[in-house]
Amino acid sequence: MAPILEGRNISVTFGGALRKVEAVKNVDVSLEPGQTIGIVGESGSGKSTLARVLAGIQVPTFGEVSYEGKNIWKGKVAYPGEMRKKVQMVFQDPYESLNPRMLAVQAVTEAVSFHQKVSGKEAQNIALDLLERMGILRQDAIKLPRALSGGQRQRVSVARALSANPEVLIADEPTSAIDQSAQSQLLSLFNELIDGGLSIILVSHDLGVIRYLTERVYVMESGNFVEVGDTAQIFNNPQMEYTQKLISSIPGHINKNR
Amino acid sequence: MTGKELLVDIDSVQITVKLSRTRRLQIVDYASMQVHRGEMMGLIGESGSGKTMLCRGFTGTLGRRNAFISGGKIMFDGIDLVQAKADVWRSVRGKKIGYVPQSALAGSNPVLTIGAQLREALKNDKELDRDAMRKRAMELLEIVQIRRPDIVMKQYPYQLSGGMKQRVMIACAIALNPDLIVADEPTTGLDVTVQAEIMRLLKNIRSEFNTAIILVSHDLPLINDVCDRITVMHAGATVETLPSSEIEKSKHPYTIALYKSRIDLAPPRGDLITIKGQPPSVGGWQEGCRFNQRCDFVTDACLKGPHPLYLQLKPGHQTTCINHASIPHKVGSH
Numbered sequence: 234m235a236p237i238l239e240g241r242n243i244s245v246t247f248g249g250a251l252r253k254v255e256a257v258k259n260v261d262v263s264l265e266p267g268q269t270i271g272i273v274g275e276s277g278s279g280k281s282t283l284a285r286v287l288a289g290i291q292v293p294t295f296g297e298v299s300y301e302g303k304n305i306w307k308g309k310v311a312y313p314g315e316m317r318k319k320v321q322m323v324f325q326d327p328y329e330s331l332n333p334r335m336l337a338v339q340a341v342t343e344a345v346s347f348h349q350k351v352s353g354k355e356a357q358n359i360a361l362d363l364l365e366r367m368g369i370l371r372q373d374a375i376k377l378p379r380a381l382s383g384g385q386r387q388r389v390s391v392a393r394a395l396s397a398n399p400e401v402l403i404a405d406e407p408t409s410a411i412d413q414s415a416q417s418q419l420l421s422l423f424n425e426l427i428d429g430g431l432s433i434i435l436v437s438h439d440l441g442v443i444r445y446l447t448e449r450v451y452v453m454e455s456g457n458f459v460e461v462g463d464t465a466q467i468f469n470n471p472q473m474e475y476t477q478k479l480i481s482s483i484p485g486h487i488n489k490n491r
Numbered sequence: 492m493t494g495k496e497l498l499v500d501i502d503s504v505q506i507t508v509k510l511s512r513t514r515r516l517q518i519v520d521y522a523s524m525q526v527h528r529g530e531m532m533g534l535i536g537e538s539g540s541g542k543t544m545l546c547r548g549f550t551g552t553l554g555r556r557n558a559f560i561s562g563g564k565i566m567f568d569g570i571d572l573v574q575a576k577a578d579v580w581r582s583v584r585g586k587k588i589g590y591v592p593q594s595a596l597a598g599s600n601p602v603l604t605i606g607a608q609l610r611e612a613l614k615n616d617k618e619l620d621r622d623a624m625r626k627r628a629m630e631l632l633e634i635v636q637i638r639r640p641d642i643v644m645k646q647y648p649y650q651l652s653g654g655m656k657q658r659v660m661i662a663c664a665i666a667l668n669p670d671l672i673v674a675d676e677p678t679t680g681l682d683v684t685v686q687a688e689i690m691r692l693l694k695n696i697r698s699e700f701n702t703a704i705i706l707v708s709h710d711l712p713l714i715n716d717v718c719d720r721i722t723v724m725h726a727g728a729t730v731e732t733l734p735s736s737e738i739e740k741s742k743h744p745y746t747i748a749l750y751k752s753r754i755d756l757a758p759p760r761g762d763l764i765t766i767k768g769q770p771p772s773v774g775g776w777q778e779g780c781r782f783n784q785r786c787d788f789v790t791d792a793c794l795k796g797p798h799p800l801y802l803q804l805k806p807g808h809q810t811t812c813i814n815h816a817s818i819p820h821k822v823g824s825h
Contacts, residue, residue, distance in 0.1 A: 417754065446760065
């Protein structure tokens with residue numbers, strides 16, 4: 234199948250001539266429609282940078298990102314026009330990615346109005362429906378972010394991303410800042426989204442989440458992919474020492490065949 | 492747990508926060524826990540369950556958050572920490588109880604070198620002169636497995652990685668050979684590989700110096716892996732204490748639900764068992780058992796009266812669930 238989102242020969246270099254940091258070194262990623270892929274690695278491995286490149290937030294130093302075969306960059310604009318709606322991102326920290334002075338429903342309504350040509354009243358109804366789908370009830374939708382739990386805030390962020398009816402969702406560590414019970418609720422939500430046909434790129438250092446949700450996994454170490462393959466295969470039979478180390482570090486040892 | 496000397500005895504502790512001159516909010520209303528010498532106790536709970544506040548009770552720093560212990564007692568090695576005055580705290584804090592804060596970044600002083608911070612931690616030890624202090628500081632960095640301690644001594648926190656900073660914080664906590672280390676989510680925000688190293692380090696310290704450790708986390712698989720026993724907190728109350736090895740024989744629906752919602756037990760993309768609803772908001776607790784809105788085994792008796800107290804099932808295993816006898820013996824698996 235032709236990939237829906239593809240990155241080729243992506244390199245990102247930060248810093249000037251004297252102190253260069255190569256965050257991402259010449260990597261290829263591709264996401265097929267309906268597929269869920271995972272990018273794992275330690276902090277500093279370049280996984281977030283790569284996600285930002287794919288989302289069009291970070292300009293790659295080299296390489297090309299294409300959506301349905303078309304380059305996402307048009308001059309200085311990433312995802313021009315209608316393309317912008319197709320790829321959306323959810324960020325790591327639900328405590329800082331929402332406007333503290335906007336009610337949850339306002340935050341989502343704002344996103345709905347931005348992406349869809351509807352009246353204010355309609356936008357609000359769409360927002361409330363979206364929040365309900367995310368498991369946020371009406372009584373919680375009229376709260377400020379500070380009155381919501383981390384898991385609820387993250388679901389508001391997901392609702393904002395989904396307000397554009399995207400084809401691809403890029404999630405950068407969506408579960409790392411929330412409690413375990415909230416995490417399982419959020420993962421169930423992602424599960425439903427995958428069943429609904431959404432393609433997802435999941436960036437995480439939590440291999441449990443990656444194993445649970447993804448079909449294919451890219452293991453990243455200092456800007457390179459050290460191992461790429463089917464999730465089940467990599468978890469059952471990791472080839473590289475780095476992958477083995479990552480897997481053996483998981484509390485509860487996930488690699489036991491279950 | 493017989494034969495081991497009791498080090499910490501927390502009995503029905505209540506913690507209250509002063510919101511204003513007249514407004515009070517009780518954030519912990521029933522915390523009970525016993526820790527023995529050399530034991531590694533895991534304290535687990537969702538955010539807002541009061542686990543960090545309970546830890547602050549050990550360091551005498553509740554006052555800084557405008558909170559105070561409003562009931563119950565905390566006995567530590569024969570010292571009553573609830574009644575303790577400043578001079579008692581001075582002899583306990585650091586010397587007998589070491590504290591590893593949640594965020595290594597916030598825990599260290601950004602304008603002091605690592606060496607200076609370690610010396611500060613050692614200052615309570617009057618027998619050491621400057622040279623001896625330096626030697627001991629180097630020794631501490633070696634214990635926490637920092638390579639090239641001579642260089643690190645002269646560095647500032649910003650020059651170190653998150654894992655190294657947390658190692659330095661642990662070095663500060665063990666500087667005066669305390670009997671107890673309280674580690675409040677020491678690996679939050681660190682990579683899994685670094686987390687595994689820090690856990691190995693804490694275990695080594697425990698076995699080498701026979702230090703008791705209270706490890707606070709919201710990660711059940713982690714706690715279950717490294718600790719001897721687990722205490723579970725939910726909405727300001729401890730609801731169960733049990734040996735790690737018997738987690739599958741838990742007798743509290745909240746512990747069972749936490750255990751079952753582990754994603755590593757679920758097949759890929761399979762049904763996840765989730766705990767329904769949200770934890771009750773701090774202080775806004777309902778009557779009866781506070782888990783009654785989220786519980787699968789709820790009965791009428793759970794809806795009334797004050798929060799249930801600990802029932803001793805057998806040595807080392809306590810639960811507050813009044814229906815513990817009717818909970819299936821084996822936790823259902825996937």
